Every structure is written in C-alpha cells, then in structure tokens.
Amino acid sequence: MVAASSTDTAFPRAGGAVTSILRKPSVIPGFGLTLGFTLTYLSILVLLPLGALIAKAGGLGWSGFWNAVLTPRVWAAFEVSFGLSLVAAAVNAVFGFIVAWVLVRYSFPGKRLVDALVDLPFALPTAVAGIALSALYAPNGWVGKPLNELFGLKVAFTPVGIAIALTFIGLPFVVRTVQPILEDLPPEEEEAAVSLGATRGQTFRRVVFPAVLPALVTGFALSFARGVGEYGSVIFIAGNMPGLTEILPLLIVIKLEQYDYAGAAAVGTAMLLVSFVMLLVLNLLQTWMRSRHAR
Amino acid sequence: MAIQVSGITKQFGSYKALDAVDLEVRSGELLALLGPSGSGKTTLLRIMAGLESPDAGSLQLNGEEALGLKPRDRQVGFVFQHYALFRHMTVFDNVAFGLKVRPRGQRFGSAEIKRRVTELLELVQLGHFADRYPAQLSGGQRQRVALARALAIEPKVLLLDEPFGALDAKVRKELRRWLRKLHDDIHITSVFVTHDQEEALELADRVVVMSQGRIEQIGSPADVYDHPSSAFVYEFLGQVNRFDCTVEDGVARIGNGALSIPTDPAVRGAAIAYVRPHDLGVSPAAGGPGRISGVHVVGPDARVEIELAGLSLEAEMDRERFGALGIALGDRCAVHIDRARVFAR
Numbered sequence: 080m081v082a083a084s085s086t087d088t089a090f091p092r093a094g095g096a097v098t099s100i101l102r103k104p105s106v107i108p109g110f111g112l113t114l115g116f117t118l119t120y121l122s123i124l125v126l127l128p129l130g131a132l133i134a135k136a137g138g139l140g141w142s143g144f145w146n147a148v149l150t151p152r153v154w155a156a157f158e159v160s161f162g163l164s165l166v167a168a169a170v171n172a173v174f175g176f177i178v179a180w181v182l183v184r185y186s187f188p189g190k191r192l193v194d195a196l197v198d199l200p201f202a203l204p205t206a207v208a209g210i211a212l213s214a215l216y217a218p219n220g221w222v223g224k225p226l227n228e229l230f231g232l233k234v235a236f237t238p239v240g241i242a243i244a245l246t247f248i249g250l251p252f253v254v255r256t257v258q259p260i261l262e263d264l265p266p267e268e269e270e271a272a273v274s275l276g277a278t279r280g281q282t283f284r285r286v287v288f289p290a291v292l293p294a295l296v297t298g299f300a301l302s303f304a305r306g307v308g309e310y311g312s313v314i315f316i317a318g319n320m321p322g323l324t325e326i327l328p329l330l331i332v333i334k335l336e337q338y339d340y341a342g343a344a345a346v347g348t349a350m351l352l353v354s355f356v357m358l359l360v361l362n363l364l365q366t367w368m369r370s371r372h373a374r
Numbered sequence: 375m376a377i378q379v380s381g382i383t384k385q386f387g388s389y390k391a392l393d394a395v396d397l398e399v400r401s402g403e404l405l406a407l408l409g410p411s412g413s414g415k416t417t418l419l420r421i422m423a424g425l426e427s428p429d430a431g432s433l434q435l436n437g438e439e440a441l442g443l444k445p446r447d448r449q450v451g452f453v454f455q456h457y458a459l460f461r462h463m464t465v466f467d468n469v470a471f472g473l474k475v476r477p478r479g480q481r482f483g484s485a486e487i488k489r490r491v492t493e494l495l496e497l498v499q500l501g502h503f504a505d506r507y508p509a510q511l512s513g514g515q516r517q518r519v520a521l522a523r524a525l526a527i528e529p530k531v532l533l534l535d536e537p538f539g540a541l542d543a544k545v546r547k548e549l550r551r552w553l554r555k556l557h558d559d560i561h562i563t564s565v566f567v568t569h570d571q572e573e574a575l576e577l578a579d580r581v582v583v584m585s586q587g588r589i590e591q592i593g594s595p596a597d598v599y600d601h602p603s604s605a606f607v608y609e610f611l612g613q614v615n616r617f618d619c620t621v622e623d624g625v626a627r628i629g630n631g632a633l634s635i636p637t638d639p640a641v642r643g644a645a646i647a648y649v650r651p652h653d654l655g656v657s658p659a660a661g662g663p664g665r666i667s668g669v670h671v672v673g674p675d676a677r678v679e680i681e682l683a684g685l686s687l688e689a690e691m692d693r694e695r696f697g698a699l700g701i702a703l704g705d706r707c708a709v710h711i712d713r714a715r716v717f718a719r
Contacts, residue, residue, distance in 0.1 A: 268459075272475075273425075275524070276446040276475050281475045289463075
C-alpha cells in the first residue's frame with residue numbers, strides 16, 4: 080500500500096540539459112541578480128572593512144603579530160571578554176527562556192508592557208545603560224550597597240559587574256529568538272505526550288525543550304557575539320583594571336589612543352578569528368540539530 | 375472497556391459546545407461520532423481523553439468515575455488529526471515514548487521496549503522506517519506511526535480525532551479499510567470523530583450523529599441511513615432532494631401538486647419532504663411534466679438533473695440503466711418517487 084510511495088519523490092529528477100552544480104532548476108526568477116547583489120553587498124559592507132583590518136595587522140608580519148597579541152595584558156583581556164560573554168550568554172539562555180515562556184504561555188495584565196520592556200536594551204544607548212548600571216551597583220548605589228553590606232559582594236568594578244552589563248544587553252536576543260518558536264509549537268504535541276502518560280516535567284524535558292533548543296542556541300550565539308563586541312555599557316561598570324577587568328574592545332581603543340594602529344589591528348584580528356570559529360561551531364551545531372527534524 | 379457519558383455539558387464563552395450529552399460506548403465496539411463542524415464531536419472526544427474538562431456531567435470508564443483522573447491515568451490512546459508526532463524524534467522513539475515515560479517501577483528494560491516497538495511497527499507495516507524522522511514520511515505513514523504510538527501504551531480505549539481528515543482521498547480509503555481490519559483483529563474499544571458520513575457508515579459498528587452539541591441519533595450505519603430520526607440526520611447522511619410541501623389527509627403535495635407522496639397521517643400542514651437521488655425514478659415521456667436540465671456521467675453512476683414545476687430535482691442511477699432509458703439533455707420526462715420521508719416543520 081502506501082509504504083513505498085514516499086521514496087519515489089525523494090530524488091528530484093535532473094531537469095534540462097543546462098543543469099550546473101551551482102544552480103538547480105527553479106521557477107523562482109532572479110537567481111543571478113539576487114546572488115550577485117548579495118555577494119557585492121556583503122563584500123562592501125562586511126568583507127571590505129574586515130579585510131582592511133586584517134591587512135593592517137598583516138603589516139606587522141608574523142612575529143610582530145604574535146608579539147602584539149601574546150602579551151599577558153592582551154591574554155587577560157581575552158579571558159575577560161570571551162569568558163564573561165559566555166557567562167552572560169549562559170545566564171541569558173536560562174532566564175531569557177523563562178521570560179519567553181511566560182510571555183507565550185500565560186496571559187496576565189501588563190503583558191504587552193513586559194513584552195515591550197524586553198526590547199529596551201536594544202534601543203537604549205549603551206553608554207546610558209552603563210552609567211545607570213554602575214550607579215546602581217557602585218559600593219554606595221541602591222543595589223550595590225546592600226549587596227556589599229549583607230553578602231560582602233562587590234559588583235561594580237569587578238568581573239561580576241561586567242557580566243551583569245553583558246547580560247543586560249544580551250537578554251533580548253534570547254527572548255526574541257525563542258519566543259516565535261514557542262508560539263508555533265503545536266499544543267497537540269504536548270497533549271499527545273500527556274495522553275501517552277508523560278508527567279509535566281517529562282513533557283517539558285522530552286517534547287518542548289528539544290523543539291526549542293535550536294532557537295535557544297541561536298539566541299545564545301547572538302547574545303554571546305553581542306557581548307564580545309560590547310563597549311559602551313561595560314566600560315563604566317568595569318573599572319578597567321588592566322589584567323583584571325579590562326575588556327578587549329577597550330584595550331583596542333587604548334592602543335589606538337597610543338597611536339599603535341597595527342597593534343590595535345592585530346588584537347582586533349585575533350578577536351575576529353576566535354569569534355568566527357566559535358560562531359561557526361555554534362552554527363554547525365544548530366544546522367545539525369535542525370536537519371534532524373526539518374519539516 | 376465500556377465508556378458511559380452522562381449529562382456532559384461544556385460551554386466555551388457564550389457558545390454551548392455540548393448540551394447534556396448521554397452516550398454509552400460498548401466494550402470492543404468501533405463507534406463513530408459524526409457531525410458537521412461545531413457539533414461538539416471533537417469536544418466530546420477530548421473530554422473522554424481528559425484533554426478538556428466538562429462544566430457538568432459524569433464520565434465513567436469501565437464503571438469507574440474518570441473525570442477526576444489525569445489524562446495519563448486514564449489509559450486512553452489518542453490519535454490527532456494532524457498526527458502530532460514528536461518532530462525531533464525518530465519513528466522508533468515516537469512509538470517508544472509512552473513506554474519510556476513510565477514510572478521507574480513499571481518501566482520495561484530497553485530490550486523489552488525495543489521488542490514491543492518493533493512489533494508495533496510491524497503491525498502498522500512500517501518496520502523499515504524505525505530510524506526515519508516524521509518529516510521524512512508521507513501523511514498516511516505518519517498517521518500509522520501515530521496509531522502505533524497510541525497503541526504502545528496498551529490503552530483500554532482508542533480515541534481518534536478525524537484520523538483521516540488530513541489525508542488525500544485514495545490514502546484515506548486505504549487507511550480506513552486497514553483500520554477496520556486492525557480493529558477486527560485487536561477489538562479495542564474505539565471512538566473516532568469524523569464529518570465524513572461515508573467514512574462513518576463504512577467503518578463504524580455504530581454511528582452517533584451529532585448536531586449543535588446534542589446527539590441526534592444513535593444506531594447502526596444501516597439504521598441511521600435507512601431510518602433517520604430527524605430532518606437533520608436525513609439531510610446530513612448522503613445526498614438528498616429537499617422539498618417544502620403541505621400535507622393534507624396523509625398526502626404530501628409538492629410544487630402545487632406536481633408531485634404527491636403518501637405519508638404518515640399524523641403529519642399535518644407545512645412539512646419538509648426528503649427524497650434520496652437514488653429513490654427518484656425518471657422515465658422518458660413526450661408530454662411529461664419534467665425536463666432534463668443536466669446529465670453528469672461519473673464513473674459507474676449517472677446523475678440526472680430535472681426541472682419540474684419550478685423545482686430542481688436530482689436523480690441518480692447506474693450507468694447501464696441510464697443508457698437503457700435513452701434520455702438526453704432537454705428531453706421531457708416523467709418522475710416517480712420510490713421512497714420518501716416527510717418531517718413536520
């Protein structure tokens with residue numbers, strides 16, 4: 080009966096004589112035009128400045144490049160920037176998911192307001208956020224003072240403060256990537272799980288969470304990437320002590336102020352490479368997850 | 375397992391989905407809930423499964439009150455119209471789901487789970503598809519996976535919500551026959567919802583016709599088709615010619631007396647008469663009152679449209695009979711009614 084019918088359509092037949100490797104026959108017009116436009120646009124907008132950066136760093140030669148990058152100060156800034164961005168992205172992944180869950184699953188008064196609130200970190204100038212956060216978390220601030228007195232926890236001018244600033248600016252990325260996926264989740268899948276005997280916890284763990292995971296990884300990656308590049312909101316709360324709370328973007332600015340353009344370019348290039356590799360890995364992870372249950 | 379539904383009422387806002395419904399599902403039978411959309415059939419099914427809770431009434435599964443039970447404690451298998459397979463799991467994991475989520479004490483070992491799942495996949499003829507994802511299957515295959523998944527928990531009752539609704543006509547027919555055969559083999563008490571009268575009449579042991587949150591009629595397929603208890607049932611089950619008429623002294627007159635039907639003398643005054651197209655006979659007659667206004671020969675059947683005294687009638691016969699009559703578009707004809715039902719307004 081129907082058992083064999085689906086395999087027949089799995090392999091689309093090769094069309095006319097002019098079938099190239101690059102282009103499958105399609106009725107959607109404008110392939111050449113749009114691909115050309117896309118490549119040109121991305122080249123001018125993205126590749127050109129990045130290429131200029133790498134070319135500038137290349138002026139140092141291999142040994143000059145390694146000398147500029149492999150100093151304890153740069154190394155420490157790498158750890159601060161990437162390490163704390165990962166921490167912030169992880170925090171966002173957990174709490175951003177909860178925010179998205181609440182916004183999708185429940186209705187309560189003021190829901191639209193909360194929904195709009197999520198986007199504020201996008202809209203606020205980062206310097207404003209930085210000043211507000213450092214005022215709050217400073218040893219004499221509204222939040223910083225009780226934290227210090229009750230728990231002995233110093234937030235401003237420590238790595239914790241940087242993590243808080245990065246969490247603040249990264250939150251919308253997770254919420255906004257997870258939210259639409261949660262909204263599209265068919266309720267029948269959860270009903271099916273429940274009628275098959277699953278508890279609420281099992282339903283969440285085995286049905287809901289795996290369906291949302293690819294989006295969560297995207298949100299995590301975006302939040303992380305944003306954190307690595309973040310400057311404005313961090314420098315006020317960080318304290319900027321070299322080797323301890325100095326972030327990479329700030330180190331680059333410092334090098335620029337000292338007219339060490341090639342050194343700044345070298346650090347920038349190294350940052351670019353690490354970011355690229357990490358994002359690539361996250362992307363591959365996601366492609367792998369999605370390919371397993373593409374509709 | 376028998377199901378006893380008593381006085382179940384469910385309201386969505388101002389809309390009454392179910393109005394004090396009583397129904398008994400007998401142990402081992404295959405029962406169809408048939409009705410147009412909005413008749414409450416799906417709501418009733420979801421209440422049986424525990425996916426919806428009624429405002430009033432009681433539900434007994436095998437003599438025990440079940441409304442207080444959670445869906446997972448009801449031992450009910452549910453099949454959804456759009457399959458509701460877990461997209462990120464293979465066919466095997468989908469079917470194994472209900473076995474894997476059992477409490478630790480009652481869970482089988484992985485070898486036993488594998489044995490059971492493999493057996494079920496053989497039963498639904500998908501033994502070779504265990505490692506596929508739902509997205510890689512056709513609609514009919516997906517629905518069979520959904521069925522295997524529901525059967526895996528060894529339910530006492532199988533509930534199916536428009537199980538063939540999302541499939542194309544040919545697959546639907548195949549799957550329908552296959553489900554009937556499966557039911558004959560395993561005899562699990564089953565209730566399925568459908569809006570397709572052909573499906574209900576062909577598949578079910580008994581048919582429950584629903585309309586606007588109430589049950590119109592319960593009976594065997596032949597029973598509800600041949601002896602509809604209300605105008606709604608008559609009209610809903612199959613094609614029908616519907617006439618306004620007046621009844622006097624046991625005779626219903628249609629179209630100012632152009633047609634008349636003997637009827638139950640208890641009915642008086644304004645009424646509605648129903649005639650199935652295959653109960654309407656046509657014969658060529660040079661000066662006859664009717665005129666052939668349309669002829670459609672589809673497969674083995676011929677459908678003939680007739681204009682008579684301002685009425686539009688439809689007759690149905692097999693192709694050979696139509697050929698023997700020798701009538702064509704525009705011919706005059708006579709009409710006779712073999713069987714009709716008249717309902718008082």
